[in-house]
Amino acid sequence: MKYLKIYTLLLAAILVSACSDDDEVVFNTNEATVNMQETEMTVKENAGLCLVPVVVTGERNGAIQVTISVSQSGNSPATEDENYIVTTKTLLIPIGIDVANFEFRTVDDEDVNADRTFDITITEVKHASIGTNNKLSVTIKDNDADYYEKLAGTWIFTAKANGITVMGQEVAFSVKVNTAAGDAYGTYLVCSNQNGFDPEPEPFKWTFNWRLKYEYDAANQKIYVSIVIEEGEKVATDPAYDNYFIQFKRMALDGTTSDVYRGEYDDATKTITFEGNANLVGNMYHNETPNGTKFRLSNCKMARIK
Structure with a gap:
């Protein structure tokens, strides 16, 4: 001051x-x-x-x-x-x-x-x-009562990743989180990062663009920040391989389905911890045809660094 x-x-x-x-x-x-x-x-x-x-x-x-x-x-x-x-x-x-x-x-x-x-x-x-x-x-x-805007910034995403040939590899990468525009403001956050989710991206150089859904449970004073799982939504592309892309999928260990990979935000630690009973899956497509699972992540967390 x-x-x-x-x-x-x-x-x-x-x-x-x-x-x-x-x-x-x-x-x-x-x-x-x-x-x-x-x-x-x-x-x-x-x-x-x-x-x-x-x-x-x-x-x-x-x-x-x-x-x-x-x-x-x-x-x-x-x-x-x-x-x-x-x-x-x-x-x-x-x-x-x-x-x-x-x-x-x-x-x-x-x-x-x-x-x-x-x-x-x-x-x-x-x-x-x-x-x-x-x-x-x-x-x-005031911008402090509404946690939505406070979530914008730079985060580190960590997880344990399984790929095509690797198993249980620890991954950590930077994610830029921004507030959404228009009608999506206050409900969704827009995220971007390079490679990251994929523990073995070669020969691809993925650019990821994905969304988080923001929900505030006033009754229980809980903040949920969840990865959006929407069928048909392309979350990663590579201009050099424009006929390939990745979609997210939630794979639950108990067989349940959901349109989000749920996470809960802790303001004290500035951390989002995602559900432990499901994995975040990246399915690859070639010319709109499924081309196998590219990665599967567990123990997912996001920690804000600035």
């Missing part, structure tokens, strides 16, 4: 000094108005740098200067320099620029809290007038 604040203050000083040489600035003398582009904004706690556009209207013949202030609002107010940091509160807007941006940076903490709110208000405009839309209400949404 300390170094982030120092950085933003230094940046603000540079911006102000760059805009403070009034000897070369021609200021506006015509009728012009400054408004917030929007009156409401919602950002995530981990959003980082956020832009606050102000819009200038009217026929100008010079620059104008705009100053903002921030204030707490709502039942769970955000605190400046603790929950967010404003880069600069004064902008010099030259002629020919109709939209300029103030900036603030959100501070991502590890605490579960209510969404926080604050207001940004245009308090002073020199060489123009303040319009009616002079206030922006900002909501900073």
Whole structure:
């Protein structure tokens, strides 16, 4: 927090000094108005740098200067320099620029809290007038209560693998996990890795793209993160062998079937442990025809590293 604040203050000083040489600035003398582009904004706690556009209207013949202030609002107010940091509160807007941006940076903490709110208000405009839309209400949404977003990152997948010629080989590989887009957001996570699952990939250089299904059991306070098993879904391909691909299959020791290879997430250890009574199988296909089992994994786990 300390170094982030120092950085933003230094940046603000540079911006102000760059805009403070009034000897070369021609200021506006015509009728012009400054408004917030929007009156409401919602950002995530981990959003980082956020832009606050102000819009200038009217026929100008010079620059104008705009100053903002921030204030707490709502039942769970955000605190400046603790929950967010404003880069600069004064902008010099030259002629020919109709939209300029103030900036603030959100501070991502590890605490579960209510969404926080604050207001940004245009308090002073020199060489123009303040319009009616002079206030922006900002909501900073907490990202710690919802584990879905916290699952995005880099993980290490470990398992005991059986291949075509190897038995019981320990495998460990990196997996990139991202949140999904559109309607899949909040339900599925998108994963990618190279080779990895296959203990003996040659001659293939597999690129794996697969999905995790996210489920939160509120009654029992359990988080399930499971590998999606969907018939017909290609999870691995190799451009050099475009008529070959791999599909996942769950092979249960007790004969049960499921559309997921179930895993349970432990937030304390940042680990997903997959079910022990089933194996994760990779079946290879050639020209849409089954071409045997390429690998079978047991004792599967995922551990987040960043």
